[in-house]
Amino acid sequence: MKSILKILVIIDLIFLCPGVVLAVSQTQYVDFFNSKGSFCLAQKDQLATLYVDSQDHAGVVRAVRDLQADIKRVTDCNPIVTHQQTGIGTNVVIVGTIGKSSIIDGLIRDRKIDASHITGKWESFLIQVVPEPLAGVASGLIIAGSDRRGTIYGIYDLSGQIGVSPWYW
Secondary structure: OOOHHHHHHHHHHHHHHHHHHHHHHHOOOOOOOOOOOOOOOOOOOOOOOOEEEEOOOOOHHHHHHHHHHHHHHHOOOOOEEEOOOOOOOOOOEEEOOOOOOOHHHHHHHHHOOOOOOOOOOOOOOEEEEEEEOOOOOEEEEEEEOOOOHHHHHHHHHHHHHOOOOOOOO
């Protein structure tokens, strides 16, 4: 009986520990202090604008609305979501799927972001700060997905990093 119990405990540890190690080793990229090369999502009454191409997948547009609500939960301020490329402000979160977002495709074409490690892959994304991604925009936080799910995962990853559980709704 004791040997069966030992085996069960060992099996439990084998299956439980890798998840714990994975959770501990995830990179934290959101900080609550300003530093060189960082992107300011929210500071006092100053919020970044959220941009998503109206031609992107409906699920991506929905996830950007969820990000808007998550930022409001954390900051008590509601960021603007826009589909217009002009007059979007100086600090912008630019979200899009490769092949569905003209801005993301333009950033790749202009070599402002390198998406070679996610292009053609399933459910992959990159999150990167880009200085002057567009004319009139001082700084952009780019969330680019290889496909619909990749973009959505990137959006919810940012929500998780600012402290909102993906299970919150």
